Amino acid sequence: MISPNNQIVFENVSKFYGEILGVNRVNLSLPPGVTSLVGPNGSGKTTLMNLMTGLVQPTQGKVSVLGLTPDQPEELFRYIGYCAQFDSFPKGVTGYEFINSFLRLRGLSSQDANRLTWEAIERVGMTEAARRKVAGYSKGMRQRMRLAQALAHHPTVLVLDEPLNGLDPMARSESIALFEALGKQGMHVIVSSHVLHEVDKISDQVVLMSFGYVVAEGQISGVRSEVKEHPMQILVRCSRPSMLASRLFAQDHVVEAKLHTDGAGLLVRTHDADSFYKLLSQIVQDKEDDFKLEAVAPADDDVNSVYQYLIGSGGGTV
Amino acid sequence: MAVYKRTYKAYRGAMTPGWSRFTVLSRYGFATLFDSRMFTAFTVLSFVPFLVCLVFVYVLHSATAQQVLHAQFGRDPNSIMTNYWFLSFLGVQAWMSFILTAWAAPGMVSKDFANSSVQLYLSRPLSRAEYLLGKVSVLVVLLSFTTWIPTLVLFLLHASLQGHGWGWDNLWLAFAIIVSGLMWIALISLLAMALSVLVKWRIAATALLLAIFFLLPGFSFVIEAILRTAWGSLLNLPYVVTLAWAQMFRVSAPQHFRGRFGMVPTWSAWVTVITVCVLCVWLLHSKLKAREVERG
Amino acid sequence: MSVPAQKPVTQQAVNTRPVQLWVAQILAILRIELKKNLMKKRNIWIYLLAFGPVVVIALHVLLGSSDPGGLSEDTNILADIFQLFYLRLAIFFGCMILFTWLYRGEVVEKSLHYYFLAPVRREILIIGKFLAGAITATFIFGLAFFCCFGLMYAHYGRAGMAFVFSGPGLGQLFAYLGVTALACLGYGSVFLALSLIIKNPILPGAAVLLWETFHAVLPSLLQKFSVMFYLKQLCPVSLLPDDGLSLFIVITEPVSPWLAVPGLLCLCAAILIFACFRIRRTEISYLAD
Numbered sequence: 001m002i003s004p005n006n007q008i009v010f011e012n013v014s015k016f017y018g019e020i021l022g023v024n025r026v027n028l029s030l031p032p033g034v035t036s037l038v039g040p041n042g043s044g045k046t047t048l049m050n051l052m053t054g055l056v057q058p059t060q061g062k063v064s065v066l067g068l069t070p071d072q073p074e075e076l077f078r079y080i081g082y083c084a085q086f087d088s089f090p091k092g093v094t095g096y097e098f099i100n101s102f103l104r105l106r107g108l109s110s111q112d113a114n115r116l117t118w119e120a121i122e123r124v125g126m127t128e129a130a131r132r133k134v135a136g137y138s139k140g141m142r143q144r145m146r147l148a149q150a151l152a153h154h155p156t157v158l159v160l161d162e163p164l165n166g167l168d169p170m171a172r173s174e175s176i177a178l179f180e181a182l183g184k185q186g187m188h189v190i191v192s193s194h195v196l197h198e199v200d201k202i203s204d205q206v207v208l209m210s211f212g213y214v215v216a217e218g219q220i221s222g223v224r225s226e227v228k229e230h231p232m233q234i235l236v237r238c239s240r241p242s243m244l245a246s247r248l249f250a251q252d253h254v255v256e257a258k259l260h261t262d263g264a265g266l267l268v269r270t271h272d273a274d275s276f277y278k279l280l281s282q283i284v285q286d287k288e289d290d291f292k293l294e295a296v297a298p299a300d301d302d303v304n305s306v307y308q309y310l311i312g313s314g315g316g317t318v
Numbered sequence: 319m320a321v322y323k324r325t326y327k328a329y330r331g332a333m334t335p336g337w338s339r340f341t342v343l344s345r346y347g348f349a350t351l352f353d354s355r356m357f358t359a360f361t362v363l364s365f366v367p368f369l370v371c372l373v374f375v376y377v378l379h380s381a382t383a384q385q386v387l388h389a390q391f392g393r394d395p396n397s398i399m400t401n402y403w404f405l406s407f408l409g410v411q412a413w414m415s416f417i418l419t420a421w422a423a424p425g426m427v428s429k430d431f432a433n434s435s436v437q438l439y440l441s442r443p444l445s446r447a448e449y450l451l452g453k454v455s456v457l458v459v460l461l462s463f464t465t466w467i468p469t470l471v472l473f474l475l476h477a478s479l480q481g482h483g484w485g486w487d488n489l490w491l492a493f494a495i496i497v498s499g500l501m502w503i504a505l506i507s508l509l510a511m512a513l514s515v516l517v518k519w520r521i522a523a524t525a526l527l528l529a530i531f532f533l534l535p536g537f538s539f540v541i542e543a544i545l546r547t548a549w550g551s552l553l554n555l556p557y558v559v560t561l562a563w564a565q566m567f568r569v570s571a572p573q574h575f576r577g578r579f580g581m582v583p584t585w586s587a588w589v590t591v592i593t594v595c596v597l598c599v600w601l602l603h604s605k606l607k608a609r610e611v612e613r614g
Numbered sequence: 615m616s617v618p619a620q621k622p623v624t625q626q627a628v629n630t631r632p633v634q635l636w637v638a639q640i641l642a643i644l645r646i647e648l649k650k651n652l653m654k655k656r657n658i659w660i661y662l663l664a665f666g667p668v669v670v671i672a673l674h675v676l677l678g679s680s681d682p683g684g685l686s687e688d689t690n691i692l693a694d695i696f697q698l699f700y701l702r703l704a705i706f707f708g709c710m711i712l713f714t715w716l717y718r719g720e721v722v723e724k725s726l727h728y729y730f731l732a733p734v735r736r737e738i739l740i741i742g743k744f745l746a747g748a749i750t751a752t753f754i755f756g757l758a759f760f761c762c763f764g765l766m767y768a769h770y771g772r773a774g775m776a777f778v779f780s781g782p783g784l785g786q787l788f789a790y791l792g793v794t795a796l797a798c799l800g801y802g803s804v805f806l807a808l809s810l811i812i813k814n815p816i817l818p819g820a821a822v823l824l825w826e827t828f829h830a831v832l833p834s835l836l837q838k839f840s841v842m843f844y845l846k847q848l849c850p851v852s853l854l855p856d857d858g859l860s861l862f863i864v865i866t867e868p869v870s871p872w873l874a875v876p877g878l879l880c881l882c883a884a885i886l887i888f889a890c891f892r893i894r895r896t897e898i899s900y901l902a903d
Contacts, residue, residue, distance in 0.1 A: 055727055055898040074635070077733035084731075086900065088724035090646075092654065104642040105732045107635045149728075421817060432722075521718055522711070524816035526659075529707050532823065533663070536703040540667045543691045544674045 005067035007031055008052060008157065008188060013061035015047050021212040022047035026061070028207065028217060030190065034183035036199040037192040038303055039209030040311060045192040046085055048209070049159050052190070053082045065157055078106070081155030083146050083163055089134045095121065095145045096130040099152050106153055120152035121145075125174070139166035147175070157188040164193055176202055200303040210311045221301045230309045231255045231269040233299035234276065239292035241266040247283060251275065267299060339444060343452025344459075351422050351456065360421070361460070364414035368468035371407060375399070375472055379479035396484070399476050401491055405567040408469045408495065409560070412502050415461045416531065422460070423510030424523035426453045427606075431518040440608040450511065450602060457507040466499025494566040502559060505591055508598035515605045531555055548579040552590050561587035639734050643742030644749070651712065651750035660708045660751075664758035667695055671765045685770060685777055689786075692766050693851035696759065696790055701845060702827060705755050705797045710819050712751055713805035716743045718815070724900045737890040744806055744886060751798035756791050763787050786850040793848045796878050800841035803885040810892045834866035841881070844874040 008030040015022035023044040037045040050056040051063050054070025068076040089098055099120055103113035121130045124144040143166045164172050180202040183189045193199045208216040238244060244266055245257040253272035260266060270276045284293050352358050377383045378395045430436045439449050473492055477485025514523040534553045541550030551557050564571045565584045720726035729739055767774035777783045804822060808815035829840035837843045847868050
């Protein structure tokens with residue numbers, strides 16, 4: 001069971017920057033695992049992350065991370081690592097100095113700080129460049145070094161604002177694998193990203209945001225099933241798709257059945273997925289139809305589809 | 319076969335003429351400055367001495383007004399409205415304009431550097447000189463309205479009320495007002511711009527501008543006291559400018575300007591002012607470039 | 615990228631007593647900040663400011679003076695230089711640059727959030743940064759004035775040595791260095807607090823400069839809110855009043871050093887406490903300065 005002290009909790013949190021809305025009336029409870037914050041530019045993802053880490057203070061409401069509030073920095077920031085959106089470093093530092101100096105600030109001995117610094121640097125594959133000045137790094141290298149700094153003290157909550165920006169495809173997949181592994185170890189990994197199909201693969205839950213409001217939250221399949229106005233899309237790979245289509249058209253809940261271009265499948269849109277699955281199992285069991293089912297899979301219960309349904313093109317660019 | 323739909327059309331409408339394009343920057347410059355209520359309030363405040371003096375000049379020439387106000391200024395307004403009076407008024411306005419410059423100028427260019435927008439400006443059909451002209455013109459207009467224009471208005475008011483060809487006889491004074499004002503404006507505008515381009519940070523540029531006008535006089539005192547020479551005062555820009563103005567207005571330099579080691583000749587004051595302006599232009603020429611250098 | 619198991623490695627720091635932890639954190643902040651303050655190319659202005667008079671005095675010593683003033687005259691000139699240049703201007707502007715940069719510099723470089731995300735109380739951060747600034751300013755200006763003092767009296771050979779070691783010289787030097795340290799603390803706290811409140815603290819700084827310059831003409835109660843009021847009285851050699859201001863000066867009862875030093879330190883502590891309150895409510899906003 002997840003205790004409340006193991007969660008990141010937003011209680012009726014609002015943040016206004018003067019007259020501009022950051023986020024409004026956010027109620028969230030994020031359990032351990034990988035959580036993706038998804039939404040168009042200006043939807044409030046970064047504000048939510050900044051609220052979580054105490055970089056901005058809520059106009060109203062309360063934020064707690066693992067039962068701790070930003071008023072307790074000495075406790076709270078032992079557990080938080082935040083890789084913020086700002087691509088900036090203290091002037092004139094090397095990669096090693098950057099990580100090491102902030103570890104020393106945590107009260108660690110020189111020896112421990114040194115060990116953790118190299119561990120973090122190795123983890124992001126920056127060992128060779130560590131003694132070079134950060135100002136001479138490429139964008140991807142700077143991003144990795146910031147990730148190393150966020151990870152160096154072994155946080156329990158890792159908050160990553162657009163962590164895949166500027167990374168090459170290899171580094172992207174390595175980073176995604178790292179986030180996934182950290183999530184599986186029981187860490188909170190909060191990721192905001194515009195590359196939906198990448199975060200989709202690793203997210204245990206998503207928080208969809210638009211115009212400062214949380215539009216949906218939870219496991220992606222659960223969120224998808226709640227979106228009633230958009231029929232579910234299910235892809236069926238089978239031997240006689242036209243026969244299946246004819247059977248399906250007799251059902252009220254089926255909106256559309258489209259033959260796949262290779263003739264070996266059918267894309268079905270239905271308002272009632274459960275009834276559809278029941279019918280499908282009847283057809284399979286029915287020996288007379290000589291129907292062979294190869295695979296059934298939802299075609300639109302990914303972050304991208306849910307995003308399109310809930311936020312759509314009106315929400316902004318992704 | 320490929321089909322290309324050519325729907326994009328380049329802009330073919332009317333363009334602003336090249337010679338006046340810099341005024342776009344000026345317009346935005348003014349708008350940005352007067353967005354600040356504090357700045358607007360201070361600009362208005364800088365006109366208060368002018369309004370007071372305007373009333374004063376009128377009262378000085380009006381026996382009726384003097385009677386109503388129970389004021390006695392003597393019979394001859396010319397004994398009060400001397401070249402020294404105009405110089406003092408210009409001096410007060412010059413310090414007002416200095417504060418306005420320290421407030422406004424550093425942000426004009428350094429913000430463009432901080433936001434990497436210099437590159438954006440200079441990738442348009444706008445030369446570096448035009449960019450600078452656009453920025454400096456804001457200061458020139460603003461400072462003109464706070465320095466030589468009000469002084470000249472006072473001169474013209476006095477001349478018109480005085481009559482009998484006073485204005486014509488003292489045309490040199492009008493010339494002195496305009497040249498002194500423009501010299502001051504050129505000096506502080508170029509300095510402020512050059513310092514902003516040099517340090518590229520508004521706060522540092524403001525600090526440097528203040529340091530040049532307040533700290534260098536202190537250092538000039540150190541040079542004078544230790545090396546026992548008057549030449550140190552050439553580092554004291556307010557002193558140098560006052561010396562040049564005194565010559566323009568045909569008045570003698572203030573008594574405290576003659577220190578233990580005498581006073582520098584007036585020509586050296588002019589040379590200093592011109593040298594500072596040339597240095598600033600050189601700095602602007604060499605530093606105002608649309609490039610970013612990343613050093614490892 | 616490898617994935618070692620996560621263990622809470624910073625727990626040992628939590629287990630140490632708060633005071634020990636705060637000291638360790640202040641030392642870490644000092645290490646970072648002192649390196650930045652003393653070594654950065656940007657701070658060359660402060661060195662120029664501080665060592666300008668040293669160069670002038672060195673020139674005077676090297677070239678020889680056509681008008682050697684004598685020990686007492688040079689003592690007065692040194693007092694003039696200290697009070698009119700160092701105290702009123704150089705330390706003031708030096709602290710303005712240094713202490714404004716401590717906070718605003720982090721905002722300009724967009725690196726303040728790294729500090730805010732460390733498990734350090736923001737009050738500790740401010741105190742650490744303030745101490746780093748005060749140590750830097752005192753070191754630079756103290757060393758510069760020490761050089762001025764040394765060069766000024768070395769010029770006189772034996773007579774100079776006698777003045778320093780057998781006469782009032784050494785006492786004066788210590789007094790000057792003490793006043794330098796107090797000035798750095800006083801002005802430093804003012805500028806650190808100003809930089810927390812205002813985006814461009816230089817113009818209010820200019821107002822402070824005017825206040826400090828003309829404090830002598832203010833009513834005696836208001837004079838007590840000036841850093842210069844206390845420092846002036848701690849200087850070993852008094853200056854003659856400024857020609858231009860002498861008519862308007864308001865004579866105020868002098869404060870003894872036993873009151874002046876704690877008075878100044880209290881003023882400084884009060885401003886720092888305000889800065890601590892302020893930083894607690896500070897949010898990260900990196901809008902262009």
